[in-house]
Amino acid sequence: MAKFRVRVSTGEAFGAGTWDKISVSIVGTRGETPPLPLDRLGKEFNAGAEEDFEVTPPEDVGRVLLVRVHKAPPARSRPLAPSAGDAWFCRWLQLTPHGAAPLCFPCYQWLEGERSLVLREGTAKISWEDHHPTLQQQRREELQARRETYRAQKDSCLWKGAGLDQGLEESATLYPLSVGSLRLLADCLLALPSSWKTYIPGWPRCLDEETVKNLNxxxxYSVAKNTTFYLRGGSALAELKLKGLLDRKGLWKSLKEMRRVFNFRKTPAVEYVCEHWQEDAFFAYQFLNGLNPVLIRRCHHLPKNFPVTDAMVAPVLGPGTSLQAELEKGSLFLVDYDLLAGVRTNVINGRPQFSTAPMTLLYQRPGRGPLLPLAIQLSQTPGPNSPIFLPSDDKWDWLLAKTWVRNAEFSIHEALTHLLQAHLVPEVFALATLRQLPHCHPLFKLLIPHTRYTLHINTLARERLIAPGQVVDRSTGLGIGGFSELIQKNMKQLNYSALCLPDDIRARGVEDIPDYYYRDDGMQIWGAVERFVSEMIGIYYPSDESVRDDSELQAWVWEIFSEGFLGRESSGLPSTLGTREALIQYVTMVIFNCSAKHSAVSAGQFDFAAWMPNLPPSMQLPPPTSKGQARLEGFLATLPPVNATCDVVIALWLLSKEPGDRRPLGTYPDEYFTEEAPRRSIAAFQSRLAEISRDIQERNHSLALPYPYLDPPLIENSVSI
Structure with missing residues (x-):
């Protein structure tokens, strides 16, 4: 019988090798071989090894369709081997029939315990390209197994909720799909449980696991990443514990004391913030290039509940103009924290905390002059007890008003921009990808690198960060109760255009405001991702009809819509996709939000928040109801207590720095694609990102405060911290 050469590549990570016995079954058009041992003298399958074996099937199986990889403990124990079956990370398997070209079978998976895994040849295939019954069955069985692994709670079927389980001809008039595609999609979805875990009602649903210990x-996290993560956190925790700060519930004695305490993790950006945090220009700058650069919008009409007058702003606007003239010119901008109105607040160290829903009006000077604040109102209700604070006010009145705005910025950023939009929404993308797209699907191969470690970090966040009694509850002004209300409010407003950077920039009217590096760098990266995705979609989808006929793609889109956005049609998020153009935008949106968007709103957390007065997580006194009362003592008494400050700063130190085992944007060491066309597109994407990086670094050399958060080598492929 014909022989096969089998080459196996084992991962390089710690613990990737195995003492267990590995065998393969070759599945072809004429049948399947029994398990063929991959064995030779000495130990096989060491970490980082590529090893060759020769196997001889007992009979001809015809054209090769699949390879089953079997892992089982050895018949007799070996010295130094684990007593129980150990895990093995298989990168890929190459099968070379006698006299024929090699076939590559990508894997990039861990095999735990005694189990088998089916691998397909690496050519990406959409479901309508699989004609052999064995391959069709393999797709179904793989997805069913994945749905069991990444399980959902069992309720009523989501497809029934959409009304598509009856009247497919009628449904075809409502959705841009053929009747045949709808039937395939309905069959697929009717077999599934409907909903994922609801962590808090009104939030996007999530993976049904309570702790990272139980994760597949x-x-x-890899051993390397996990170890680095806990060592970083432990060192910071130990230092503050030794200084007695984590147990100190009182007030800060002075601003100088704060500065001395947080010398232990200084960065150039932290130093810059410490020096400039009181300046109006830096206060305004952070709306463009700080932690939360997604709120500022052009203001053509003042809100009725923000009664700013010409006399109030004349000192900043200068002579020869007026409020109305500047509104018409488009030189005024608004940041409104209205979502904070009425949100519940927390109790820290037995003391109630306070929150406001402020509004800030900003002015862009002609030319390239700095953006400056014009006026601040600390509530949504104007009146005698809600004065409008101005730059011309007393120093401490104005600084206290700005600090209340920065506290609102902390709450909105951490609850919405960061937790909701940069963690919970990407988790939906990751989980739907694992549950609805088989390993051979081109979109799975394209997207899986952008889901790496997302389910781990989000499960860890639910376990250690936002669970009752954890960091958010112990140390922030809103606590998990306030965070929950904010997310529930925002989920009713969050829309598709807010997730698509070009649409978001247009909607906020900030296309031309100068020195907006988040926009400039983000648009370059969006363009590079969009071009890359367009090339990849062009390879695998020849027409709009091919998009509509991909039932797995449609199930993926539907699950994101129903589980992530709770089936809310007003979100504008597609529930189906009918054209290649729509698919390109959608996949670009997914990759951008899982990589660049997360980096922009996460990587700078420690830089901007380590100097706590610049971004206080809570406020211990109520907001001022009149002017002329603020003093340094009252300012310090308003800021969060020492232990809460330290708790938050340690968390932000951890969450803003990738703990090793990094994969920057566009880096794909796991080679899921084996064809030449997608490999060429990946190489072109990497070249474009390198050009963008050179441009960003050249610009940053001339800036007093560089903006590095969207430099491609510093962007992680996925939400992994």
Whole structure:
């Protein structure tokens, strides 16, 4: 019988090798071989090894369709081997029939315990390209197994909720799909449980796991990443514990004391913030290039509940102009924290905390002059007890008003921009990808690098960060109760255009405001991702009809819509996709939000918040109801207590720095694609990102405060911290 040469590549990570026995079954058009041992003298399958074996099937199986990889403990124990079956990370398997070209079978998965795994040849295939019954069955069985692994709670079927389980001809008039595609999609979805875990009602649904200990190895942190993560946190925790700060519930004695305490983790950006945090220009700058650069919008009409007058702003606007003239010119901008109105607040160290829903009006000077604040109102209700604070007010009145705005910025950023939009929404993308797209699907191959470790970090966040009694509850002004209300409010407003950077920039009217590096760098990266995705979609989808006929793609889109956005049609998020153009935008949106958007709103957390007065997580006194009362003592008494400050700063130190085992944007060491066309597109994407990086670094050399958060080598492929 014909022989096969089998080459196996084992991962390089710690613990990737195995003492267990590995065998393969070759599945072809004429049948399947029994398990063929991959064995030779000495130990096989060491970490980082590529090893060759020769196997001889007992009979001809015809054209090769699949390879089953079997892992089992050895018949007799070996010295130094684990007593129980150990895990093995298989990168890929190459099968070379006698006299024929090699076939590559990508894997990039952990095998735990005694189990088998089916691998397909690496050519990406959409479901309508699989004609052999064995391949069709393999797709179904793989997805069913994945849905069991990344399980959902069992309720009523989501497809029934959409009304598509009856009247397919009628449904075809409502959705841009053929009747045949709808039937395939309905069959697929009717077999599934409907909903994922509801962590808090009104939030996007999530993975149904309580702790990272229970996670499948394929979505867990590597040993290297996990170790670095806990060592970083432990060192900071130990230092503050030794200084007695984590147990100190009182007020800060002075601003100088704060500065001395947080010398232990200084960065150039932290130093800059410490020096400039009181300046109006830096206060305004942070709306463009700080932690939360997604709120500022052009203001053509003042809100009725923000009664700013010409006399109030004349000192900043100068002579020869007026409020109305500047509104018409488009030189005024608004940041409104209205979502904070009425949100519940927390109790820290037995003391009630306070929150406001402020509004800030800003002015862009002619030319390239700095953006400056004009006026601040600390509530949504004007009146005698809600004065409008101005730059011309007493120093401490104005600084206290700005600090209340920065506290609102902390709450909105951490609850919405960061937790909701940069963690919970990407988790939906990751989980739907694992549950609805088989390993051979081109979109799975394209997207899986952008889901790496997302389920681990989000499960860890639910376990250690936002669970009752954890960091958010112990140390922030809103606590998890306030965070929950904010997310529930925002979920009713969050829309598709806010997730698509070009649409978001247009909607906020900030296309031409100068020195907006988040916009400038983000648009370059969006363009590079969009071009890359367009090339990849062009390879695998020849027409709009091919998009509509991909039932797995449609199930993926539907699950994101129903589980992530709770089936809310007003979100504008597609529930189906009918054209290649729509698919390109959608996939670009997914990759951008899982990589660049997360970096922009996460990587700078420690830089901007380590100097706590610049971004206080809570406020211990109520907001001022009149002017002329603020003093340094009252300012310090308003800021969060020492232990809460330290708690938050340690968390932000951890969450703003990738703990090793990094994969920057566009880096794909796991080679899921084996064809030449997608490999060429990946190389072109990497070249474009390198050009963008050179441009950003050249610009940053001339800036007093560089903006590095969207430099491609510093952007992680996925939400992994």
């Amino acid at each position: 190895l394929n979505i867990k």
